[in-house]
Amino acid sequence: MTEHERVxxxxxxxxxxxxxxxxxxxxxxPDPVHGGYFNNLDRDGTVYDTTKHIWLLAxxxxxxxxxxxxxxxxxxxxSLATSGMTFLRNHALRPDGRxxxxxxxxxxxxxxxxxxxTECFYALALSEHGRATDHPAQVEEAKLMVERIWDWAYDWxxxxxxxxxxxxxxxxxxxxxxxxxLLEEVMIDANCSSEINDCFKRIQLHVHGSRVFESxxxxxNRLEGPDGRLMNPGHVIEAGWFLQQAAxxxxxxxxxxxARNMIRNAQAFGWDEExxxxxxxxxxxxxxxxxxxxxxxxxxxHCEALYAHLLNYALTSNPDDLAAFRxxxxxxxxxxxxxxxxxxxxxxxxxxRVTHRFKGGPYKGCFHVPRALWLCWQLLSNxxxxxx
Amino acid sequence: MTEHERVxxxxxxxxxxxxxxxxxxxxxxPDPVHGGYFNNLDRDGTVYDTTKHIWLLAxxxxxxxxxxxxxxxxxxxxSLATSGMTFLRNHALRPDGRxxxxxxxxxxxxxxxxxxxTECFYALALSEHGRATDHPAQVEEAKLMVERIWDWAYDWxxxxxxxxxxxxxxxxxxxxxxxxxLLEEVMIDANCSSEINDCFKRIQLHVHGSRVFESxxxxxNRLEGPDGRLMNPGHVIEAGWFLQQAAxxxxxxxxxxxARNMIRNAQAFGWDEExxxxxxxxxxxxxxxxxxxxxxxxxxxHCEALYAHLLNYALTSNPDDLAAFRxxxxxxxxxxxxxxxxxxxxxxxxxxRVTHRFKGGPYKGCFHVPRALWLCWQLLSNxxxxxx
Numbered sequence: 001m002t003e004h005e006r007v008x009x010x011x012x013x014x015x016x017x018x019x020x021x022x023x024x025x026x027x028x029x030p031d032p033v034h035g036g037y038f039n040n041l042d043r044d045g046t047v048y049d050t051t052k053h054i055w056l057l058a059x060x061x062x063x064x065x066x067x068x069x070x071x072x073x074x075x076x077x078x079s080l081a082t083s084g085m086t087f088l089r090n091h092a093l094r095p096d097g098r099x100x101x102x103x104x105x106x107x108x109x110x111x112x113x114x115x116x117x118t119e120c121f122y123a124l125a126l127s128e129h130g131r132a133t134d135h136p137a138q139v140e141e142a143k144l145m146v147e148r149i150w151d152w153a154y155d156w157x158x159x160x161x162x163x164x165x166x167x168x169x170x171x172x173x174x175x176x177x178x179x180x181x182l183l184e185e186v187m188i189d190a191n192c193s194s195e196i197n198d199c200f201k202r203i204q205l206h207v208h209g210s211r212v213f214e215s216x217x218x219x220x221n222r223l224e225g226p227d228g229r230l231m232n233p234g235h236v237i238e239a240g241w242f243l244q245q246a247a248x249x250x251x252x253x254x255x256x257x258x259a260r261n262m263i264r265n266a267q268a269f270g271w272d273e274e275x276x277x278x279x280x281x282x283x284x285x286x287x288x289x290x291x292x293x294x295x296x297x298x299x300x301x302h303c304e305a306l307y308a309h310l311l312n313y314a315l316t317s318n319p320d321d322l323a324a325f326r327x328x329x330x331x332x333x334x335x336x337x338x339x340x341x342x343x344x345x346x347x348x349x350x351x352x353r354v355t356h357r358f359k360g361g362p363y364k365g366c367f368h369v370p371r372a373l374w375l376c377w378q379l380l381s382n383x384x385x386x387x388x
Numbered sequence: 389m390t391e392h393e394r395v396x397x398x399x400x401x402x403x404x405x406x407x408x409x410x411x412x413x414x415x416x417x418p419d420p421v422h423g424g425y426f427n428n429l430d431r432d433g434t435v436y437d438t439t440k441h442i443w444l445l446a447x448x449x450x451x452x453x454x455x456x457x458x459x460x461x462x463x464x465x466x467s468l469a470t471s472g473m474t475f476l477r478n479h480a481l482r483p484d485g486r487x488x489x490x491x492x493x494x495x496x497x498x499x500x501x502x503x504x505x506t507e508c509f510y511a512l513a514l515s516e517h518g519r520a521t522d523h524p525a526q527v528e529e530a531k532l533m534v535e536r537i538w539d540w541a542y543d544w545x546x547x548x549x550x551x552x553x554x555x556x557x558x559x560x561x562x563x564x565x566x567x568x569x570l571l572e573e574v575m576i577d578a579n580c581s582s583e584i585n586d587c588f589k590r591i592q593l594h595v596h597g598s599r600v601f602e603s604x605x606x607x608x609n610r611l612e613g614p615d616g617r618l619m620n621p622g623h624v625i626e627a628g629w630f631l632q633q634a635a636x637x638x639x640x641x642x643x644x645x646x647a648r649n650m651i652r653n654a655q656a657f658g659w660d661e662e663x664x665x666x667x668x669x670x671x672x673x674x675x676x677x678x679x680x681x682x683x684x685x686x687x688x689x690h691c692e693a694l695y696a697h698l699l700n701y702a703l704t705s706n707p708d709d710l711a712a713f714r715x716x717x718x719x720x721x722x723x724x725x726x727x728x729x730x731x732x733x734x735x736x737x738x739x740x741r742v743t744h745r746f747k748g749g750p751y752k753g754c755f756h757v758p759r760a761l762w763l764c765w766q767l768l769s770n771x772x773x774x775x776x
């Protein structure tokens with residue numbers, strides 16, 4: 001990458017983040033009556049559903065706290081983050097440490113998942129908000145939550161999901177990947193090397209040569225059926241850069257190499273050569289995935305790929321990584337960016353046509369787009385000097 | 389419809405049912421080792437997942453029992469039905485009357501839904517199998533199941549789904565529609581006029597002018613948000629012909645009229661004028677539905693529409709109903725039928741391209757296609773004489 005290209009990219013990502021993406025959420029998401037945010041926003045920011053999905057609220061708290069702490073101490077970012085955190089603490093957290101998945105606008109509970117992810121995002125929000133606003137007690141509380149999540153992580157009967165006799169024991173990639181992210185974010189100043197090594201080992205179980213499976217047996221063996229053949233390229237790419245960052249901090253060259261290859265292989269395997277874009281789901285043996293949306297192109301795998309390829313390139317100077325970045329950048333900015341109203345569309349069909357006009361929904365909020373833009377912009381701004 | 393067209397249609401539906409659809413399931417679905425059926429069959433019948441989904445197993449028992457009782461006493465149909473029913477009785481039914489949603493090949497339980505539909509399909513299977521094979525005790529047992537389901541139907545906390553404070557009380561169209569089907573199928577020789585009237589009233593709550601909503605408040609008022617705006621044209625059309633048949637038996641001209649209009653309006657509202665086919669989900673106010681697959685064209689709404697329009701036409705001689713039938717018939721036979729391996733594809737994208745090559749999956753089995761073909765063939769074979 002020439003210096004000219006780097007400077008140009010840096011400016012483009014900065015502009016997109018600060019002029020087109022963050023203002024959308026700052027303007028349209030706050031709930032002036034009950035606090036917290038609306039996350040179900042139509043193309044132009046209109047609230048089309050007042051349900052508050054806690055994955056998204058917690059991630060938005062995390063995002064604005066992060067920006068406040070690391071980019072600029074804007075008061076409006078801090079108060080936005082605190083409004084969300086206060087709403088979450090008052091309404092989403094149950095006395096037993098579980099966190100609701102969805103709340104009504106006024107905070108009354110609507111739905112409780114029998115999974116651990118809402119709790120993970122709550123802990124991320126609490127930790128980052130505590131650091132950003134100088135409330136160490138919040139950081140400590142988040143650490144206790146991570147310890148509790150660690151205890152639940154591989155036995156979901158502890159969060160109410162009965163384990164029935166016919167279900168083959170399995171491990172989902174999402175779990176060690178999420179735990180690693182929690183350790184890196186929440187426990188960064190604690191000594192967690194054995195826990196981090198556990199995540200490394202468990203992620204490795206999913207890697208079978210050039211393919212990474214969403215679910216494997218607890219010993220890493222393949223599972224039968226569609227679940228055992230399921231691949232999610234965006235997920236592998238996201239796990240790849242989580243692992244890359246953690247492996248660098250842990251000085252684990254084997255894991256650095258593994259992470260790099262996970263990203264490169266998922267890009268090669270997951271890219272639709274005919275229409276462009278990363279598939280959402282794939283079956284490793286070429287059967288049709290049972291997920292109806294398997295061939296759709298979603299915004300978030302492309303967000304993850306932007307940063308993952310750029311990070312690979314920054315670390316290796318390998319032109320293939322730059323080419324992968326450019327390919328994803330080109331697809332992403334042609335298909336997902338909405339130059340008229342800001343933020344990005346989330347969902348395209350296989351051919352790249354936008355299928356859903358909303359900017360925020362039950363699984364899309366102020367998170368993947370600003371996180372990827374921020375990470376890329378930060379990396380481009382602190383680009384490693386070359387010896388040439 | 390000319391006599392020539394009727395004869396031609398009757399032969400085409402008969403041929404499709406008996407030569408292309410039923411043989412696919414007879415050949416590929418039986419599990420010779422553990423009994424019952426595989427329902428996850430690839431395009432050519434290859435088993436790509438041995439998980440047994442009980443909605444599909446129960447519906448296949450129902451279908452072959454029905455054919456044995458009403459079409460032809462083929463021994464192979466009877467033994468196929470009995471093999472499924474035996475597997476269900478041995479493995480799917482819990483001592484407390486709940487029925488598992490999915491079992492492993494050998495019958496060990498995998499998943500239990502916190503809904504009532506698996507129990508409904510089990511009762512349909514048991515009742516029809518009992519009638520077809522002359523086991524009145526099975527029919528009586530099915531009736532007791534229907535009474536239990538009736539008790540659970542509008543309070544899912546009784547099947548393990550906690551009702552949380554922020555959830556607006558609501559009623560789903562699926563429930564009274566399914567109950568009406570159970571009453572018509574299982575309780576046909578009992579006096580259930582008050583229960584049938586209850587279903588009529590509850591279905592009516594979902595009808596707001598020309599639109600029918602999937603979910604409404606218990607008093608029939610509109611609900612806020614995407615759930616309250618959600619429309620599923622195929623579902624309305626299916627509910628329409630259930631209601632049409634029940635209303636005719638109950639001699640309720642108001643409900644006959646209502647059913648007819650539900651079908652006609654859902655066809656008008658749900659048809660994609662640009663690419664053809666019925667949308668899967670729609671938002672009544674024109675927002676993007678949050679379901680990722682909303683614009684896909686699924687086989688089953690088209691199956692339901694074939695019979696619903698043909699029934700309307702048989703009852704009214706209205707040329708608009710014939711035109712609707714022809715439109716759906718043309719789309720269906722051009723997009724879903726697989727002339728090479730039998731059975732139909734289940735899933736097309738908005739433009740009508742097949743997106744999933746399998747014939748059976750977690751929600752597609754030996755049910756909608758043969759039921760629609762059988763109902764249409766039966767109707768065409770007993771076409772009402774006209775006075776002209």
